Amino acid sequence: MLVCLVPAIFYGDGTALGITLAAALTMSAGIAMRFVLRGRRLLYSDRRLSYAAVALVWLLLVVFGSLPFLFTGATHSMTDAFFESMSGLTSTGATVFSDVETLPPSILFWRSISQWIGGFGIILLVLAIVPTLHINRHSLYTAEVSGADNTGKTSTSMRGTVRHTLVIYLLLTLFFVIALHLSGMTIWESVNLTFTNISTGGFSIYSDSIARFTPLQQYLLAASMFLGGVNFALLYSLFTFRWSRLKNKLDQFGFYVALAAISVVGIAVVLYTHDGIGLDEAVRCATVQTLSSLTTTGSLSADTTQWWTPVLLLMLLLSFCGGMAGSTSGGIKIMRVLILFRNVGNTLVNRLHPHAYNPVKLNGKPVPDDMIVNVMVIFFVFCATMLSGLLAFLVCGVSSTEALGAVVGCLTGYGPGLGSCGGFGSYALFPMVAKWICSVLMLLGRLECMTILILFLPGFWKI
Amino acid sequence: MNVRLLFRILGMLYVIMALSMALPVAVSLFYGDGSQFGLSLAALSILAAGLFMRNFMGVGATKQLDERESYWFTAVIWIAVPLAGALPYLFTGAVRTFTDAAFESFSGFTTTGSSVLPMLDHVPEGLLVWRAISQWIGGVGLILFVVALLRRLNEGSARLVEAEFSGALQRRLHPRMKRSVLLMWAVYSGMTLTLFLLLLADGNGFVDSLCTALCTVSTGGFMTHSAGLAGFSAFSMSCITVFMFLSGINLALLYGLLKGRWRALWRDEEARRYMSIFIVSVVACSVAFCIADGLSVRMLAFSVFHVASTMSTCGFYTEAPTVWPTTVSVITFLLVFIGASAGSTGGGLKIKRLLITGRYVRNYFVRMIHPHAVLDVKVDGIVVEEQYVGRIFSFVFLYLLFAVVGALVLTFSGMDMSNAFCMSAANISNLGPSPVFNNLGASLDYIVLPGFAKWALMVLMLAGRIEIFALVSLTIPAYWRGRCCH
Numbered sequence A: 001m002l003v004c005l006v007p008a009i010f011y012g013d014g015t016a017l018g019i020t021l022a023a024a025l026t027m028s029a030g031i032a033m034r035f036v037l038r039g040r041r042l043l044y045s046d047r048r049l050s051y052a053a054v055a056l057v058w059l060l061l062v063v064f065g066s067l068p069f070l071f072t073g074a075t076h077s078m079t080d081a082f083f084e085s086m087s088g089l090t091s092t093g094a095t096v097f098s099d100v101e102t103l104p105p106s107i108l109f110w111r112s113i114s115q116w117i118g119g120f121g122i123i124l125l126v127l128a129i130v131p132t133l134h135i136n137r138h139s140l141y142t143a144e145v146s147g148a149d150n151t152g153k154t155s156t157s158m159r160g161t162v163r164h165t166l167v168i169y170l171l172l173t174l175f176f177v178i179a180l181h182l183s184g185m186t187i188w189e190s191v192n193l194t195f196t197n198i199s200t201g202g203f204s205i206y207s208d209s210i211a212r213f214t215p216l217q218q219y220l221l222a223a224s225m226f227l228g229g230v231n232f233a234l235l236y237s238l239f240t241f242r243w244s245r246l247k248n249k250l251d252q253f254g255f256y257v258a259l260a261a262i263s264v265v266g267i268a269v270v271l272y273t274h275d276g277i278g279l280d281e282a283v284r285c286a287t288v289q290t291l292s293s294l295t296t297t298g299s300l301s302a303d304t305t306q307w308w309t310p311v312l313l314l315m316l317l318l319s320f321c322g323g324m325a326g327s328t329s330g331g332i333k334i335m336r337v338l339i340l341f342r343n344v345g346n347t348l349v350n351r352l353h354p355h356a357y358n359p360v361k362l363n364g365k366p367v368p369d370d371m372i373v374n375v376m377v378i379f380f381v382f383c384a385t386m387l388s389g390l391l392a393f394l395v396c397g398v399s400s401t402e403a404l405g406a407v408v409g410c411l412t413g414y415g416p417g418l419g420s421c422g423g424f425g426s427y428a429l430f431p432m433v434a435k436w437i438c439s440v441l442m443l444l445g446r447l448e449c450m451t452i453l454i455l456f457l458p459g460f461w462k463i
Numbered sequence B: 001m002n003v004r005l006l007f008r009i010l011g012m013l014y015v016i017m018a019l020s021m022a023l024p025v026a027v028s029l030f031y032g033d034g035s036q037f038g039l040s041l042a043a044l045s046i047l048a049a050g051l052f053m054r055n056f057m058g059v060g061a062t063k064q065l066d067e068r069e070s071y072w073f074t075a076v077i078w079i080a081v082p083l084a085g086a087l088p089y090l091f092t093g094a095v096r097t098f099t100d101a102a103f104e105s106f107s108g109f110t111t112t113g114s115s116v117l118p119m120l121d122h123v124p125e126g127l128l129v130w131r132a133i134s135q136w137i138g139g140v141g142l143i144l145f146v147v148a149l150l151r152r153l154n155e156g157s158a159r160l161v162e163a164e165f166s167g168a169l170q171r172r173l174h175p176r177m178k179r180s181v182l183l184m185w186a187v188y189s190g191m192t193l194t195l196f197l198l199l200l201a202d203g204n205g206f207v208d209s210l211c212t213a214l215c216t217v218s219t220g221g222f223m224t225h226s227a228g229l230a231g232f233s234a235f236s237m238s239c240i241t242v243f244m245f246l247s248g249i250n251l252a253l254l255y256g257l258l259k260g261r262w263r264a265l266w267r268d269e270e271a272r273r274y275m276s277i278f279i280v281s282v283v284a285c286s287v288a289f290c291i292a293d294g295l296s297v298r299m300l301a302f303s304v305f306h307v308a309s310t311m312s313t314c315g316f317y318t319e320a321p322t323v324w325p326t327t328v329s330v331i332t333f334l335l336v337f338i339g340a341s342a343g344s345t346g347g348g349l350k351i352k353r354l355l356i357t358g359r360y361v362r363n364y365f366v367r368m369i370h371p372h373a374v375l376d377v378k379v380d381g382i383v384v385e386e387q388y389v390g391r392i393f394s395f396v397f398l399y400l401l402f403a404v405v406g407a408l409v410l411t412f413s414g415m416d417m418s419n420a421f422c423m424s425a426a427n428i429s430n431l432g433p434s435p436v437f438n439n440l441g442a443s444l445d446y447i448v449l450p451g452f453a454k455w456a457l458m459v460l461m462l463a464g465r466i467e468i469f470a471l472v473s474l475t476i477p478a479y480w481r482g483r484c485c486h
Helices: A002-011 A017-037 A047-071 A078-089 A105-120 A122-129 A137-144 A158-182 A187-198 A215-228 A232-239 A243-248 A250-273 A279-294 A309-321 A334-352 A369-396 A400-412 A432-446 A450-456 B003-020 B022-031 B036-057 B067-085 B087-091 B098-109 B125-140 B142-149 B157-164 B177-201 B206-217 B234-247 B251-258 B262-267 B269-293 B297-311 B326-338 B351-369 B386-411 B417-428 B435-439 B451-465 B468-475
Strands: none
Touching (some): A047 A078, A047 A105, A047 B351, A078 A105, A105 A187, A158 A187, A250 A279, A250 A309, A279 A309, A309 A400, A309 B386, A334 B386, A369 A432, A369 A450, A369 B326, A369 B386, A400 A432, A432 A450, A450 B351, B003 B022, B003 B036, B003 B142, B022 B206, B036 B087, B067 B098, B067 B125, B067 B157, B087 B098, B125 B142, B125 B177, B125 B206, B157 B177, B157 B468, B177 B234, B262 B269, B269 B297, B269 B326, B269 B351, B297 B326, B351 B386, B386 B417, B386 B451, B386 B468, B417 B435
């Protein structure tokens, strides 16, 4: 439970009294919990308890994360504070503040920090910082980056992996902070934006997201999103010159790059020919927007609500795909999409040759059957969740286009939706119930549905 | 590739089509609507093409089919037949372009019911009858026609039928393929005839009764008036509702009903689910209507009609209530995805598939806690093979992929996103028009669409109607090469 202290340390940055109050409360709660739970090591040996623990840790963090919003008077509604905090910690990037410039800097910084922490995955931090906590570690880790099955491993020990990943994350953050500062941003801007873009979150300190920055800065931010969407083990082997290990991830990476490239070209062409945007601006907008949606970041370089519908839909589809498994991005993950497609082809070919050994392959290696099943089940559950979310929004009285945008935006962790909540807009006008649904969807999307939904399985505590 | 056999089958279907056009011609002569020349011309050209294919190109075909061919045949036949079926629309001058004619024809044969004909009340009667006939033929399947008629096509015929009409043969009516297909046809025709006579006895016009009967039992949903079924009496409406409901059930079970095996209907898991979903949705819709607009018998009747029309993916509409709660739209939108039973004429994802998928997902959750648990998926007490479950998952993936990509293509015509998704859902589920979509803010106005959007919709209808794998197999290189070695 020490992890509750981590955000609290960062609270010290703000000057407002409210922040200190929130920090104090969080810290005392964290210390109390740690004190109470000390010595109960065997508590978490059960699988179902570890699933419950993941959900509980997230919820507690979100609740405590919402305190600064309430105590500083940034918002007076519990719903809004919870929404914003959830959006931060799940690195979604959906906001209820229609005009973020009016918020105090400390709150802005807290938003960025929460995304930075959330993006990396609090559970990973838990594993690195609190190794004394005897949770069934492997199942917790898989709960966080499920389906990643070895795709995120860089070392034989879990702690080694976590440490490597953390180092990469810190180095990338540092690099982009410096690079953005050199390109002409103030330190304040560069730190905030790096935090929200490397974590593929997408909060901004300006209400026009990143549209006001120079093209070079926007390309840099796009690069940070792109790297945020790449598998961290791949980055680790790349930076440590272990290139022989790279081939284990090349399929996924190739597909990721290809998808990004095709979408960039497609969107640029549409923007240039249909919307009459100049060529260099069209290319820049297409690059930033493609990467922003593919990595489910949600930073915007232009008011996308004015764009042509096919581009918007394509962006929704890209955010559904998400980045690579084992990255900070959301969505269903490129690897799963790849497996789904290949499996269709294999199903058809196997029909012709029923006795041939013809498995689905990834990087030249056969994918085990249970992994394919895993992928298909998650895909199905993801779609079912999306449909239920959509219908729930409609019942709340959200218009169908906005409901569609919101459900994709929240579930995949992209952030902005369509209509009033899309572009530079916010979720401020959503009915209260709809905001709670958004929060639930963000949590479901971040933990890939299964971990949360299993808690509601009839007889979860009995079976 | 056994091209000769393909031509033989196709030729035969063309001949059948041309012969079935005698009825529209007779109707148009009787009513003097002026479409007899166009219809006869279309019939003659299709007949000529059919005879040519059957007697020249299809001579000496070996009657054997392998896996590869069964998919190709299904896909090719389902493209070629609706294309020929477009001729009557074109020759009678009801539509201007070939795209429109093809759209109407595809919508007919796939039992979708989307229409580009403006002002139905002015369309000649002969053409209305042809539309209805095309739905009726497409309803139970083109291949079933052939299998029943082609002599000695035994090897591979089951594959063909399965590729067209998945789930049809899981419950065979007779050990012999041909006999069971004939029995299915008998049930199908019998239902149509019964409904036709009931409607006629209630004092509806000949054309109205005939077309509505043909389109109800095939769950097609073409209507003869712009106002939908608003002109029918309460008795006719209840008959139609009952037959829509029945059409969403597996044909084999309906045959059992005729034989007096009532209990089989309840023992079959899918039928049981079908009925319980039906009842729950009706109750939910009527409650929603009552809350919004007060209790009335009319609302209850409408709820039953509406749910039956959506679940069977028939897509009939009538005068909708003035107050339309969003809850009703939401419930029926779910029903659009669920669809009817496997082995029925309805569309959608099919209850059986969702049943299997749902059970598998539940087992998966249990395995998350107990990783070594041995669990299997059972339907009707029979274990479903793992491989089959995998196929169903792939099917669901492809279905959603088609729907979403279809919507993406549609947005290029300039419509907004919810309209695109509604159109895509309405056509891939073979539902056609429904007040649900209009209440979600979609227009479903097909007339104004550009050509490419119409062709995209046709692909969606086809993907919803025939086994989706058959359509996808056209793009898999392994299916292009010559005969596969056994």
